[in-house]
Amino acid sequence: MENNLIWMWRKYLVGVCLPFLVVVLMVGCSGSSGTVDREVDFNLSASELMSDYQLDEGEADGKYLDKVIEVMGVLQSVQKLKNGRIQLSLKTGEEIGSVLCNLEKGKESAIASLKVNSPIRVKGICMGMLMDVLLESSVVVN
């Protein structure tokens, strides 16, 4: 009788608890669920974002850095970076400087339907500004 109970417990642990733990660990180790599921912190145009950075870069960093931004603009170009990532460039109306959006891994298929010089909405995480404002882990919003 006692042996049967121990055997049942073992079966329960191996059959139910262990798979559950593995799933929990896998989800936990996989990091964030991606930009697509994150709530948008700021919704603005590419030119507004660039303008904020040009007015006061420090203040803009304080406001936008690491935040999820949904940016609207006109697609200037699509290019592949040396690390294989796809980068969308959005016009800002400035002679120098655009909003660059590096697509999240696995979301590259979205570029098939994109047209240069057409309006586009992109959601990404703000990394800051060099000459351009950079959004990482970006996804194209339909």
Place this chain on the structure above:
Amino acid sequence: MKYRLIGFFVLFLLGVASTNAQSRFLTKQGHASFFSKAPLEDIEAHNYQVMSVIDLEDKNIAVSMLIKTFEFKKSLMQEHFNENYLESHKFPKATFKGSFESATPIEAMKNATYEVDITGVLTIHGVAKDVQTKGTITMKDGKMMATTNFKVALEDHDVKIPKLVVKNIAEVVDVDIQLNCEPYKT
């Protein structure tokens, strides 16, 4: 006052706007990497979005990169690098601004490689440090490839490594820079 804080590179470009456009070269996709060799592990990271402006006439060079765009093999390392060591939320950029000298004048339209001596100020983690190093500038078909490598002591830039991981991270890391620049025309 508000315009005083316009981005470092925008200012730099405007500052050299009066020079001959043919002498200026720009990249937004330069490559920077660093390698840390420590007793317990080797760590390597790459940044493929380095920006640089090099002016052959004024012999100026400016390099800037976002700390957050360094990529590590392990995401946990990348997280620690940004949050605990480089504190990229406080100091988002690493920059270098300086000048170079070559034994013979660099000709933009002549295919050749030149050895250069580079001096300037490297700012990492908000701490500026004078740097002297050597590099090469290769001109080919009107384009430029500039390379250099140097060592960076973490202590020089006030980057604190906890005692617990002192055997995992080198005190001095090797830095490699490769800048494939195109002529910059306004």
